[in-house]
Amino acid sequence: DAGVIQSPRHEVTEMGQEVTLRCKPISGHDYLFWYRQTMMRGLELLIYFNNNVPIDDSGMPEDRFSAKMPNASFSTLKIQPSEPRDSAVYFCASRGLAGGMETQYFGPGTRLLVL
Amino acid sequence: SQQGEEDPQALSIQEGENATMNCSYKTSINNLQWYRQNSGRGLVHLILIRSNEREKHSGRLRVTLDTSKKSSSLLITASRAADTASYFCATDEGGAQKLVFGQGTRLTINP
Numbered sequence A: 001d002a003g004v005i006q007s008p009r010h011e012v013t014e015m016g017q018e019v020t021l022r023c024k025p026i027s028g029h030d031y032l033f034w035y036r037q038t039m040m041r042g043l044e045l046l047i048y049f050n051n052n053v054p055i056d057d058s059g060m061p062e063d064r065f066s067a068k069m070p071n072a073s074f075s076t077l078k079i080q081p082s083e084p085r086d087s088a089v090y091f092c093a094s095r096g097l098a099g100g101m102e103t104q105y106f107g108p109g110t111r112l113l114v115l
Numbered sequence B: 001s002q003q004g005e006e007d008p009q010a011l012s013i014q015e016g017e018n019a020t021m022n023c024s025y026k027t028s029i030n031n032l033q034w035y036r037q038n039s040g041r042g043l044v045h046l047i048l049i050r051s052n053e054r055e056k057h058s059g060r061l062r063v064t065l066d067t068s069k070k071s072s073s074l075l076i077t078a079s080r081a082a083d084t085a086s087y088f089c090a091t092d093e094g095g096a097q098k099l100v101f102g103q104g105t106r107l108t109i110n111p
Helices: none
Strands: A005-007 A010-013 A019-024 A031-038 A042-050 A053-056 A065-071 A074-079 A088-095 A110-114 B005-007 B010-014 B019-024 B031-037 B043-050 B055-058 B061-066 B071-076 B085-091 B105-110
Touching: A005 A088, A010 A019, A019 A088, A019 A110, A031 A074, A042 A065, A042 A074, A053 A065, A074 A088, B005 B085, B010 B019, B019 B105, B031 B061, B031 B071, B043 B055, B043 B061, B043 B071, B071 B085
Parallel strands: A010 A110, B010 B105
Antiparallel strands: A005 A019, A019 A074, A031 A042, A031 A088, A042 A053, A065 A074, A088 A110, B005 B019, B019 B071, B031 B043, B031 B085, B055 B061, B061 B071, B085 B105
């Protein structure tokens, strides 16, 4: 298995631009999580899905952030418009029976820099 | 937001020595996990300990859990340069489906 796949790995954009981060979870996993990691705030859960349905988006910082999961093998996290304070590493993780229900498998992350 | 606290924030030891990291949490849990993050990479699951367990071993890793003190420790024995990474504890105190991560301990193993 290729593990959780994220793209792009690095993104540099200018303030005000739209940013779309992509994630492909491990096949067969029914939970998908989006996290953000910064030096100041550590690792924060933004939103998670179960069977493609958003369950808890209480960690989404504001309306500029949105996430979708149109099918079991793909999810996006969109920031529109982006701001410098959005600069962070964004991780996607998935979880399912195959890996043990409590264990999350993380992707390599997308390093976002907003200028 | 972060609920757990890890201690120390950074630890530097010589190769071959043992490394101990501690984690505290605030509310009741069903399980506690430890993850490792190498620089520039995602987190990797190391070990899970359930609330009814006091100690668990996996290779050179030993985890303890004290639910009365709401704390856990991770011991890495006979450390190697490849153990250099950040180590995070995570609990399900955010709810059964959510993990709450600590701030992490940055471990450096000097050759």
